[in-house]
Amino acid sequence: MASFTPLQRLVISVAVLASFVTFLDGTVVTVALPAISRELGGGITTQQWAVDAYLITLSALILLAGSVSDAYGRVLVMRIGLIAFGIASVAVAVAPTPLVLIVARAAQGAAGALLVPSSLALITAVMRGEVQSRAIGVWTAFTTAAQLVGPLLGGLFVDLLSWRFVFLINVLPIGVTLVLLGRLRLPEHERTTQVDWLSGALCAIGLGGVVYALIEQPHQGWGSPVILITAIGGAALLIFFLLRQRRPHPLMPLSLFRVRNFAWGNLSTLFVYAALSLNGFVIGVYLQQGAGLKATEAGLASLPITILMILLSSRVGRLAGKLGPRLFMAAGPLVMAAGALLLLLVSEHFDYWWQVLPAMIVLGIGLSLTVAPLTSAILGSIEESRSGIASAVNNAVSRVAGLLVVAMLSTIVGGTLNLAGFHSATWVTAALFTIGGIVSWIGIRRPVPEAVPEPAEG
Known part of the structure; x- marks a missing residue:
């Protein structure tokens, strides 16, 4: 980060570490799922809820957190989120039953929602243009690496200690981030004064209802009154949430979507991150x-992606700043689709080196081409004063994508994650990546910062 000023280097460090916590915890759990279900019981349903309880609150509250960040200050919100995340992590680690674990995971997601939009908003507050693109490239390299190295760290803890220690990995980065945060002094930005708490509740409860129905319907069927009530009720609350956003001072300003790159970039995000979440879970x-691999070996499987992301993301971010993001955002997902299809080589006679490694290398190249330009195109199209909520919307879209695809896992794999189910998930993953690339090619243009019109009073 030699070309950044001291303030910019400090901001990037804080942003990376704060986001590292939430991204790491979102993926570190993946390799711990078999051990969790063995000890606590519940099979694939417990595994789904261990992931989705976190994603429900993270997805639903990240919008509210972005608004709160703009209203009360990014540093304060980030500090509260870090402390709450640490407490919730300890609660997960000592959970005696599946219910306690699920509730604690939901609390983790709520705390994590305070961190990601605040961290990216710090970057957009002090950097614009090509410098911002390079900074987001650095942020992307390390935070995506956190997502990808999570399974490796989780596997080591599961095999050598216990799955419970997986959730204590965050203690060190939380402590370091709190220290750095105390040294950060930023110029004040104009703050909003209203936060729509009711919209936050509508979004959270609505998403919870829909996801509950998707996870439980393979066991109870769509004819079950409980499934019907939660599905229809959740969908209705989400509709009310969207209608409420037409009011003054909305939680999710619909005017943001009048900015071309923001709208199309988020649509691409929906498909790309659904594919990434599905791929990560099933692998x-x-x-x-x-x-039959050990947890550590399963975690090591994705290490090539991590290495490629660290090596390539900042360089791709720099190139995208000069050439524009469209080509990268279109080509990257198509390369990842090819990588996903290579996983069809996996057979009953398993061989990592010939059946999985080639796919990991191709996926790593495609992911490196995609993530930094995608983030930069979306956030670079929105003015700085709205960067908190813009970052929150984009992160909410990516989390909702993962949330829904994991909730539909039983349907995608045919009820059991055997070899046939793995191949079914591979086809769906490749299709989602392909759609994401096509959407980017159609919609993305070289970004020009645009002022987002405020909703009219009345």
Whole structure:
């Protein structure tokens, strides 16, 4: 980071570490799922809820957190989020039953929602243009690496200690981030004065209802009154949430979507991150339950992606700043689709080196081409004063994508994550990546910062 000023280097460090916590915890759990279900019981349903309880609150409250960040200050919100995340992590680590674990995971997600939009908003507050693109490239390299190295760290803890220690990995980065945060002095930005708490509740409860129905319907069926009530009720609350956003001072300003790159970039995000979440889940679980690998070996499987992301993301971010993001955002997902299809080589006679490694290398190249330009195109199209909520919307879209695809896992794999189910998930993953690339090519243009019109009073 030699070309950044001291303030910019400090901001990037804080942003990376704060986001590292939430991204790491979102993926570190993947390789721990078989061990969790063995000790606490519940099978694939417990595994789904261990992931989705975190994603429900993270997805639903990240919008509210972005608004709160703009209203009360990014540093304060980030500090509160870090402390709350640490407490919730300890609660997960000592959970005696699946219910306690699920509730604690939901609390983790709520705390994590305070961190990601605040961290990216710090970058957009002090950097614009090509410098911002390079900074987001650095942020992307390390935070995406956190997502990808999570399974490796989780596997080591599961095999050598216990799955419970997986959730204590965050203690060190939380402590370091709190220290750095105390040294950060930023110029004050104009703050909003209203936060729409009711919209936050509508979004959270609505998403919870829909996801509950998707996870439980394979066991109870769509004819179950409980499934119907939660599905229809959740969908209705989400509709009310969207209608409420037409009011003054909305939680999710619909005017943001009048900015071309923001709208199309978020649509691409929906498909790309759904594919990434599905791919990460099935690889982490199948390599243990289907291929018979240890948790550490399953975590090591994705290490090539981590290495490629660290090596390439900042360079791609710099190139995208000069050439524009469209080509990268279109080509990257198509390369990842090819990588996903290579996983069809996995057979009953499992061989990592010939059946999985080639796919990991191709996926790593495609992911490196995609993530930094995608983030930069979306946030670079929105003015700085709205960067908190813009970052929150984009992160909410990516989390909702993962939330829904994991909730639909039983339907995608046919009820069991055996070899046939793994191959079914692979086809769906490749299709989602392909759609994401096509959407980017159609919609993305070289970004020009645009002022987002405020909703009219009345």
